[in-house]
Amino acid sequence: MFALQWRQQTRASSMRYQGRLQDWNDDKGFGFVIPNGGGDRAFVHIKAFEQRTQRPTDGMLISYALRRDERGRFNAIAVRSASATKTVTSKPKRPPFTARLPHVLLGACALLCILGLWIAKLIPEWTLPVIGGMSVLALGFYLHDKGAAARGEQRTPENTLHLISLLGGWPGALIGQGLFRHKTSKSSFQAMFWLTVVLNVTAIWLLASGRLSLPH
Structure with missing residues (x-):
């Protein structure tokens, strides 16, 4: 049988x-x-x-x-x-320059820099646990999304990944992108991702300098 x-x-x-x-x-x-x-x-x-x-x-x-x-x-x-009857001669799209960045190294260096600033008390006390926790969360989401893409299952919305990065998980997101080779060649995603990095770093700088304060 x-x-x-x-x-x-x-x-x-x-x-x-x-x-x-x-x-x-x-x-x-x-x-x-x-x-x-x-x-x-x-x-x-x-x-x-x-x-x-x-x-x-x-x-x-x-x-x-x-x-x-x-x-x-x-x-x-x-x-x-089956629709192409002639050889395609167009050049393939070049990946964005961010695809060639050492994502894992950048993410690890970012975490070390944040640790150093935290030890020196140059950033708020809550910064390290928040960024560390969100980075672990980001790493898990990138691993899950990479596996879902390979299996053809439902993917994690890109807005969710960007929100995690915006809330401080961008170092872990960098490590996840590099480890799993995920989302590094999509120009639109990378543009939004680096915007979340700039916004998060700017917010931390404003808080550390006293130019911005959290509501009590």
Whole structure:
């Protein structure tokens, strides 16, 4: 029985189909494909594309093989673009310069600097525990989001990651970005992330200098 099921699955995965992408979520990197002529739709993850010569979009014609996951759901594998009839000659997008930064080193140095300022009593007493705690929280969220992206599961909203950074978790976020190679190549995310860093550092400086005080 097991051998028969294995042969059927192998034969099914070797067959190729054509269909169009539907409900593609570019931020999360997944969507679904509806086969031409009708039939069950299948889950498509961006990692299933064999050659990423162009960014997937809704309505894109693709060819693919099928495989069932452990829950019996159809997943598209060995995905290829079927709509491109000529070689794509456009240059790939260059990642932002922030992708080349030593994120782990920057995050670790930031925590050490904050520790030094805290010991010297140059920043409020609550600063170190808040930034340390939020950094641990940020590290956990980045690890979870990276795993969710790999498994095609529901992702952590980017606004949540930015809020954690704004509230002091940006050193841990830097370490998470570097350790897990996550969110470092997305220009829009990096721009907002570094804005949260500037805002948080500015707020701490204003509080430490007495130019700003927390409400009692």
